[in-house]
Amino acid sequence: MTPKRKRLLSALLVLLVVGSAAVASPAGADDLDDKREAAQARADAADAAREAAEAQLEELDGAAQQAAADLIAVEAQLPAAQARVDAAAEALAKAQREQALIADRLQAAQDEEQAVVTTIAQDDDRATQIRAAIGQMAREAYKSGTDASGLDVVLGAESSEDFVQRYGLLSTALRTQSQVLDELSAIESANRSSQARLTAVKERIAELKAEADAKVAEADAARQEATAAKAAIDDLVAQQTAKKAALESQRADIEAQLAKIDAERSAVESELNAIIAEQRARDSANQAPTGSVSGALFGNPTSISPIYVTSEYGMRLHPTLGYVRLHAGIDLRTYCGTPIYAGRDGTVVWAKSRYGFGNQVMVDHGFYRGNSLMSSYNHMTSFVVSAGQSVSQGQLLGYSGNTGTSAACHLHFEVYVNGATVNPRPLLGL
Structure with missing residues (x-):
């Protein structure tokens, strides 16, 4: 492998890593089927990312290809970097929201603590007052030597009127004493409940303070991650700007390469048209088309089954260079050095290296409904056939490669009808 190819593969490897990392692993460690499906999804995503990058680099060579590869890699x-920024920002916002909620709960708990402390203090003051009043009543009774019993009321009364008066005073005193004692009991019971509540509130405050401290640390970590993520994406944007400038500096070379590829393609079509004209001149039965070219006329030219198309036929916008060009065939997945087969019976027109196409085998399949039908197999590492040789469908033509303006091993397969390319997909039965 040349140093240029190694650098290119390194750039593409970055794309593969990013593409693989973007697929989340499934939940449920014991679900083997899900794990297998997830692993296959990661592999498919990596293959798709690699092949998309390779397609972008086709038709470029040398420093221009490396500059485009560097830009693609960045x-x-x-x-993924933007996703990291978004995730970090969301984590920070979440931590800050939770921090604010905990702060509100902590303030509410502290307010409740103060309210309970105030209630306990007020109850203590009231209980002290009641105890003082009871004590004063007891002292007064002791000093006067009076006994507030019912017998004293009956025996000490000097008249019925005195009895009624004494009994009324006694009843009032007893009720007052009972009420005071009940109030004192209720206060003491409420105070015990308040003390228990205060203990629970204090424990909750301690928990909330610990939770608040943890959220502060979490928010700090999230803030640091957000800062690092922003710095990373800023660095990538700076690299992107620099890589775009580097690629733009190759603009003249790129345009020269594309012009050379166009000239080579025109030469190929001119040669084919000359061959077709000579064939028509020899064969009076094929002077003009008598029907359309359709249906599954070609077999699988690769060793990959089923056929896997990595890039379609048609006009294609180059995402990094901005130009629109015809992708005149379809790219089929193959691996370096794997067999390439003839898609249909025919005669080899040439097997040689051509600029852009790399090692190319062109096969003439004769006329189909009066239409000249040919196919080409490009970017091959080597071929085992030669011009003028007859081949059968499925016969080995050579081996897949990465020659010409190609970014990785694959088969660029083209079909020519009357000297012009058409979409090979339907003719392969896809």
Whole structure:
């Protein structure tokens, strides 16, 4: 592998890592099927990311390809970096919200503590007053030598009127004494409840303070992560700007490469048209098309089954360079050095290296409904056939490679109808 290819693969590896990291692992450690599906999803995502990057780098070579690869690698990291920024910001906001809620609960608990302390103090004051009053009553009774019993009331009365008066005073005194004692008992009971409540509130305050301290630490950690994430994405944006500038500096070289590729493609089509004209001149039965070219006319040209298309036929906007160009075939997944087969019976027109196409095998399949039908197999590492050789469908043509303006091993498969490319997908039965 050349140093340039190694650098390119390093850049693409960044994309693979980011793409793989973006897929979350499934919940449920004991669910083996889910784990297998998740592992396959990660593998598929990595393959798709790699192949998308490779498609972006097609038609470039040298420093231009490396500059585009560097930019792709940096831009591939931006979504994950932005996700990290968003997650860090959300974590910080959540920590701050929870911190505020805990602070509110703590303040409410502290207010409740103060209210309970005030209630206890007021009850203590009232109980002290009641005890003082009871004591005063007892002392007064002792000093006067009076006995507030019912017998004293009956025996000490000098008249019925005195008896009624004495009995009324006694009843009032007894009621007052009973009420005072009941109030004192109620205060003492309420005070015990308040003390228990105060203990619970103090314990809750201690818990809330510990929780608040933990949330402060969590918010600080979230703030640090948010700062680090923002710094990381700022660095990536700076790198992106620099890589874009580096790629832009290759603009002239890129345009020259594209012009050279266009010239080579025009040359290929001119050669094919010359061959077709000569064939039509020889064969009076194929002077003009008699029907359309459709249906599954070609077999799988790769060793991957089922066929896996990594890049489609059609006009394609290059996401980093901004130009729109025709992708004149479809890219099929293959691996380096794997077999490439003839898609249909035919005759090899040429097997040689061409600029942009790399090692190319062009096969002429003759006429189908009066239409010239040919196919080409590109970027091969080597071929085992030669010009003029007859081949059968499924016969080995050579081995997959990464030659020409290619970013990784794959098969760029093209079909020509009357000397112009068409979409091979339906002709492969896909």
